[in-house]
Amino acid sequence: MAAERTWTRLLPSVPLGWLQLWHKPLRLTVAVAGIAFAVLLILMQLGFRSALFESTLRFHERFRYDIALFSTDSVFIVRPAPFTIRRLYEAMGSPDVESVSPVYIFPATWKNPWTNARRSINAVGIDPTRNVLDTPGFADTHSRLVGQDVVLFDRASRPEFGPVGESWRPDAPVSTEINDRAVSVVGLVEIGPSFGIDGTVLTSVDNWLRLFPDRSRNQIQLGLVTLKPGVDASDARDRLRSYLPADVLVMTKADFAAREKAYWNGATPIGYVFAFGAIMGLVVGAIIVYQILFADVSEHLREYATLRAIGYRNRFVSGIVLQQAAILAVLGYLPGMAAAWFLYRSAAHATRLPLHLTTDRALTVFVLTLVMCALSGFLALRKVRRLDPAEVF
Amino acid sequence: MPGSADAPVVVENLNHYYGKGPLRRQILHDVTTTIPAGEIVIVTGPSGSGKTTLLTLVGALRAPQAGRLRVLGHQLDGANRTALENVRRRIGFIFQSHNLLGALSASQNVQLGLRVTGRAARVELRRRAEAMLEAVGLAEHAHKRAEQLSGGQRQRVAIARALVGEPVMVLADEPTASLDKASGREVVDRMQSLARERGTTILLVTHDNRILDVADRILHLEDGRLATFTDAVIANTQQMMYLLAQNTDRQHVEQLVDAMDETAFRSTLQGADAAVAEIPRSDRDGERRSLPEHARAVAARLYAPGRRAA
Ligand SMILES: Nc1ncnc2c1ncn2[C@@H]1O[C@H](COP(=O)(O)OP(=O)(O)OP(=O)(O)O)[C@@H](O)[C@H]1O
Ligand SMILES: [Mg+2]
Numbered sequence: 048m049a050a051e052r053t054w055t056r057l058l059p060s061v062p063l064g065w066l067q068l069w070h071k072p073l074r075l076t077v078a079v080a081g082i083a084f085a086v087l088l089i090l091m092q093l094g095f096r097s098a099l100f101e102s103t104l105r106f107h108e109r110f111r112y113d114i115a116l117f118s119t120d121s122v123f124i125v126r127p128a129p130f131t132i133r134r135l136y137e138a139m140g141s142p143d144v145e146s147v148s149p150v151y152i153f154p155a156t157w158k159n160p161w162t163n164a165r166r167s168i169n170a171v172g173i174d175p176t177r178n179v180l181d182t183p184g185f186a187d188t189h190s191r192l193v194g195q196d197v198v199l200f201d202r203a204s205r206p207e208f209g210p211v212g213e214s215w216r217p218d219a220p221v222s223t224e225i226n227d228r229a230v231s232v233v234g235l236v237e238i239g240p241s242f243g244i245d246g247t248v249l250t251s252v253d254n255w256l257r258l259f260p261d262r263s264r265n266q267i268q269l270g271l272v273t274l275k276p277g278v279d280a281s282d283a284r285d286r287l288r289s290y291l292p293a294d295v296l297v298m299t300k301a302d303f304a305a306r307e308k309a310y311w312n313g314a315t316p317i318g319y320v321f322a323f324g325a326i327m328g329l330v331v332g333a334i335i336v337y338q339i340l341f342a343d344v345s346e347h348l349r350e351y352a353t354l355r356a357i358g359y360r361n362r363f364v365s366g367i368v369l370q371q372a373a374i375l376a377v378l379g380y381l382p383g384m385a386a387a388w389f390l391y392r393s394a395a396h397a398t399r400l401p402l403h404l405t406t407d408r409a410l411t412v413f414v415l416t417l418v419m420c421a422l423s424g425f426l427a428l429r430k431v432r433r434l435d436p437a438e439v440f
Numbered sequence: 441m442p443g444s445a446d447a448p449v450v451v452e453n454l455n456h457y458y459g460k461g462p463l464r465r466q467i468l469h470d471v472t473t474t475i476p477a478g479e480i481v482i483v484t485g486p487s488g489s490g491k492t493t494l495l496t497l498v499g500a501l502r503a504p505q506a507g508r509l510r511v512l513g514h515q516l517d518g519a520n521r522t523a524l525e526n527v528r529r530r531i532g533f534i535f536q537s538h539n540l541l542g543a544l545s546a547s548q549n550v551q552l553g554l555r556v557t558g559r560a561a562r563v564e565l566r567r568r569a570e571a572m573l574e575a576v577g578l579a580e581h582a583h584k585r586a587e588q589l590s591g592g593q594r595q596r597v598a599i600a601r602a603l604v605g606e607p608v609m610v611l612a613d614e615p616t617a618s619l620d621k622a623s624g625r626e627v628v629d630r631m632q633s634l635a636r637e638r639g640t641t642i643l644l645v646t647h648d649n650r651i652l653d654v655a656d657r658i659l660h661l662e663d664g665r666l667a668t669f670t671d672a673v674i675a676n677t678q679q680m681m682y683l684l685a686q687n688t689d690r691q692h693v694e695q696l697v698d699a700m701d702e703t704a705f706r707s708t709l710q711g712a713d714a715a716v717a718e719i720p721r722s723d724r725d726g727e728r729r730s731l732p733e734h735a736r737a738v739a740a741r742l743y744a745p746g747r748r749a750a
Pocket of ligand 2: 492
């Protein structure tokens with residue numbers, strides 16, 4: 048009580064909204080917890096959503112190329128369809144093109160050497176003599192792939208493939224089976240899983256064809272085209288498009304990424320699910336705030352009518368309600384944010400997905416929270432506007 | 441009427457209706473009165489007679505529908521919402537229930553009454569609120585919330601809230617209804633003395649006979665019509681008897697009333713009314729004759745043996 052006295056003495060005119068909230072500590076706690084939960088939900092959904100896009104685009108962004116040739120009827124992650132390698136050679140004939148490089152991609156079965164459990168892993172075949180991938184570890188190790196039955200393992204793959212990254216040493220390579228063929232891991236790279244890929248091994252084209260004996264060298268999944276210096280990628284793309292048969296897609300890096308993103312956003316429900324989750328979070332939060340504010344207004348109807356009767360304007364009373372909305376927004380946001388920060392870390396660790404809490408997203412969600420609370424506040428205000436000050440007599 | 445131009449309340453032919461269409465019902469009929477500055481006027485009347493309606497109209501809480509109403513120099517008939525709100529700010533309201541904000545301390549509640557006038561600096565609010573609480577005898581309760589105070593203390597906080605802005609007029613609707621005899625008395629005495637010190641006009645609605653004595657004037661509403669003083673006295677016979685019974689032997693009075701027929705009683709009262717009319721109207725500084733004095737005059741006539749036989 049003494050503490051309360053000094054506390055109120057410090058503030059000559061205490062914000063009424065805060066006092067109204069503070070007067071009902073249990074309700075305040077419930078409200079803050081509810082909003083915090085909504086904020087957490089929104090942040091997680093948005094986080095997973097952007098992790099989805101970021102992770103599915105890793106190969107699109109990390110391969111070194113100016114123009115990608117790709118089958119017309121597939122997306123990268125989900126079993127890319129093959130097309131003839133002849134298109135790549137045809138592209139080589141263009142005066143814009145400096146070099147080309149084929150990429151073979153298909154899921155293979157990896158045996159976890161510790162548990163013998165089998166699991167699908169993404170096997171990528173590339174030209175080992177060229178530094179085609181801009182990812183940690185690759186530049187130093189790709190030349191090792193010239194050997195027979197050797198692979199580079201993505202150490203950021205999901206843990207179900209076994210602790211390859213942790214136990215691999217140059218002097219103690221990990222040996223296992225891929226598609227029932229004995230291979231050894233001769234180096235580690237870091238790429239990371241995505242929503243479609245749990246893990247990745249990189250190998251030479253020759254080794255890749257050994258893993259898939261019934262596949263042909265003439266059927267590739269991705270063609271990487273490097274342009275001569277100074278050639279504009281969009282112009283070259285347009286020229287290549289008219290030059291090559293229409294059975295192959297000719298895309299710049301940006302086109303390729305956009306196509307993949309559109310697929311995840313539109314053709315699969317996943318992008319939608321996360322957006323929906325975020326909206327649900329907003330709705331849940333708005334309902335909670337509305338309920339709290341509505342309860343406050345209903346309970347204090349007499350008090351608010353009294354304020355109107357003694358001469359306070361409508362906007363003063365509305366201000367009390369909106370102040371509560373703003374306070375709830377801030378008080379709910381902070382713990383929601385803290386919980387999200389913690390969960391991002393543990394989820395990123397568990398899923399190895401690129402989950403990070405960016406300032407941008409934190410700000411966006413803060414604004415969303417404010418908007419959500421303000422909307423609920425305005426809804427609750429409808430009752431205040433109808434107050435009849437004569438009713439208090 | 442002299443001085444009616446600057447009287448705080450001038451009511452002329454005020455009519456008021458509730459409801460629409462066939463449900464429309466007239467509540468106030470041609471109410472005309474003037475309340476001079478500095479008077480304590482009590483409005484009495486049976487339940488549903490329109491007392492609260494009249495009070496809310498005078499308090500600018502409702503817009504007048506028909507007739508003329510001038511409050512604190514502002515014509516309220518035809519005035520817009522903002523004008524009504526501005527008049528409200530200059531009036532101190534005391535409600536039947538205290539209507540304090542539960543989340544606020546007594547001091548903060550009183551500050552609200554001052555803050556709305558816009559005539560006090562922020563730093564002044566607390567000091568003046570606490571001075572006002574001291575005036576109503578609650579200095580040591582300033583930091584308590586309503587739920588920590590007794591009913592009488594709450595009502596005194598409400599009075600402090602109504603008076604802290606130094607309103608020129610106070611409107612109170614049954615301020616003592618929720619209080620026991622002692623605290624009701626205390627509240628009314630506080631109102632009276634604070635009002636007297638500042639010359640505040642007080643319009644007070646009450647059913648409480650125990651506080652009629654503070655009135656300079658009594659307005660009696662009967663079915664929405666203002667009654668004459670005689671009618672008021674007749675209508676308030678019950679109340680009069682109650683007052684008499686407090687001062688005299690109750691049984692004796694009851695016998696007296698039992699023995700009296702109505703015409704005799706009426707003429708007695710009219711005699712009393714005439715006697716009252718003879719009493720010179722007190723001016724502002726002079727001595728006021730309050731209801732108990734009238735009551736005593738009536739009682740004197742009732743007791744006069746000659747009259748009784750007549
Ligand atoms: N908002 C309203 N709408 C419709 N009718 C109303 C309204 N307020 C009051 N009335 C009616 O108007 C009449 C006068 O009401 P009012 O409250 O002025 O009476 P009162 O004299 O204050 O009574 P009481 O002594 O019981 O408080 C009553 O019949 C009441 O039912
Ligand atoms: Mg009433």
